[in-house]
Amino acid sequence: MTxxxxxxxxxxxxxxxxxxxxxxxxxxxxxxxxxxxxxxxxNGLPTREVDDIIFxxxxxxxxxxSVIPKASAFEAGYDFAAPGMQISRFCASGLDAVNLxxxxxxxxxxxxxxxxxxxxxxxxxxxxSGGAWIMDPSVGIPAYFMPQGVSADLIxxxxxxxxxxxxxxxxxxxxxxxxxxxxxxxxxxxxxxxDQNGLLILDRDEHMRPTTDMQxxxxxxxxxxxxxxxxxxxxxxxxxxxEVEAVDHVHHAGNSSGIVDGAAAVLLGSxxxxxxxxxxxxxxxxxxxxxxxxxxxxxxxxxxxTEKLLKRSGMALADIDLFELNEAFAAVVLRYLQAFAIDPAxxxxxxxxxxxxxxxxxxxxxxxxxxxxxxxxxxxxxxLVTLCIGAGMGTATIIERV
Numbered sequence: 001m002t003x004x005x006x007x008x009x010x011x012x013x014x015x016x017x018x019x020x021x022x023x024x025x026x027x028x029x030x031x032x033x034x035x036x037x038x039x040x041x042x043n044g045l046p047t048r049e050v051d052d053i054i055f056x057x058x059x060x061x062x063x064x065x066s067v068i069p070k071a072s073a074f075e076a077g078y079d080f081a082a083p084g085m086q087i088s089r090f091c092a093s094g095l096d097a098v099n100l101x102x103x104x105x106x107x108x109x110x111x112x113x114x115x116x117x118x119x120x121x122x123x124x125x126x127x128x129s130g131g132a133w134i135m136d137p138s139v140g141i142p143a144y145f146m147p148q149g150v151s152a153d154l155i156x157x158x159x160x161x162x163x164x165x166x167x168x169x170x171x172x173x174x175x176x177x178x179x180x181x182x183x184x185x186x187x188x189x190x191x192x193x194x195d196q197n198g199l200l201i202l203d204r205d206e207h208m209r210p211t212t213d214m215q216x217x218x219x220x221x222x223x224x225x226x227x228x229x230x231x232x233x234x235x236x237x238x239x240x241x242x243e244v245e246a247v248d249h250v251h252h253a254g255n256s257s258g259i260v261d262g263a264a265a266v267l268l269g270s271x272x273x274x275x276x277x278x279x280x281x282x283x284x285x286x287x288x289x290x291x292x293x294x295x296x297x298x299x300x301x302x303x304x305x306t307e308k309l310l311k312r313s314g315m316a317l318a319d320i321d322l323f324e325l326n327e328a329f330a331a332v333v334l335r336y337l338q339a340f341a342i343d344p345a346x347x348x349x350x351x352x353x354x355x356x357x358x359x360x361x362x363x364x365x366x367x368x369x370x371x372x373x374x375x376x377x378x379x380x381x382x383x384l385v386t387l388c389i390g391a392g393m394g395t396a397t398i399i400e401r402v
Contacts, residue, residue, distance in 0.1 A: 056093025095364025177351025260357030301394025
């Protein structure tokens with residue numbers, strides 16, 4: 001099999017996913033085009049040589065539909081020979097796009113692939129694409145369907161995380177993100193978004209609240225208590241996990257991932273593909289895997305897929321220098337730390353989605369790039385990137401610097 005290498009990566013800043021967010025005026029196709037333009041220009045990339053463009057997009061409907069990476073390639077002025085494909089595995093879509101691109105390279109079918117994702121949550125609302133898991137009781141009932149926030153509260157209850165625990169984690173995420181921005185750790189990879197006249201729209205993640213503290217979070221009401229209690233989802237949770245007598249609702253907007261707009265792209269290639277263009281690889285995709293997990297807990301998939309991935313790759317936790325786990329909810333990360341007894345100092349070093357936001361289809365590619373930059377900054381070698389996924393799944397990837 002041919003090794004797949006990472007040659008470069010970029011992302012947009014994350015804009016608040018509301019109508020008053022800075023990126024609301026920029027449709028998803030333009031966000032996708034922005035990262036494609038940046039990869040092309042900074043690498044002198046002859047776009048005719050790109051074998052595929054794979055983007056994750058969780059709600060590919062309306063203006064975000066119809067194979068958005070191909071539409072973004074048109075917008076970016078790519079050669080017509082560059083094809084496009086859109087995929088969805090909910091929140092892991094951006095990372096799975098990278099894994100799919102790496103698999104095509106490893107199989108020898110492609111030499112150069114751009115993989116990533118895009119989501120404009122201020123313009124195409126979360127859940128707009130619908131689906132049987134959500135809408136059809138014949139699917140949702142046997143899968144113990146409930147809103148993700150209730151599942152996150154179930155995780156916190158089952159594994160003993162209190163309101164103070166999840167709030168303290170959220171405060172730390174904000175502090176780490178603010179420090180990372182203040183120290184310029186994202187400057188190499190975040191590309192400013194400008195309008196058609198070249199005027200700056202956004203050059204910094206705008207969801208962050210660096211002054212967040214335990215007192216400010218303590219004033220927030222639990223977001224999922226009413227739907228859990230009045231909507232009957234607490235009963236569903238207890239039916240699935242009868243060892244839990246009552247669900248303790250601890251999550252709210254301040255300790256859950258932010259709704260934002262954004263895009264990310266990763267330039268992948270074989271050794272020969274990179275040499276042809278005079279590019280130097282930054283890392284190798286060493287291994288990746290996906291798995292199904294408990295659909296009621298829903299968000300514990302990162303634990304299960306990490307066990308699977310380490311076993312298949314012949315690696316151990318001690319072989320991993322840094323971990324990056326999407327902060328969908330604070331309890332997701334706390335459970336992962338608990339399950340593997342990982343030092344919090346090597347987890348989400350630069351903060352995460354609680355502070356900076358979670359543009360669904362793009363996040364996987366974003367955090368992959370973030371941890372690669374951090375490996376280089378700390379002069380370390382290996383990192384594991386993983387995300388929890390709706391309906392009970394997990395995806396993970398191990399990268400290694402070269």
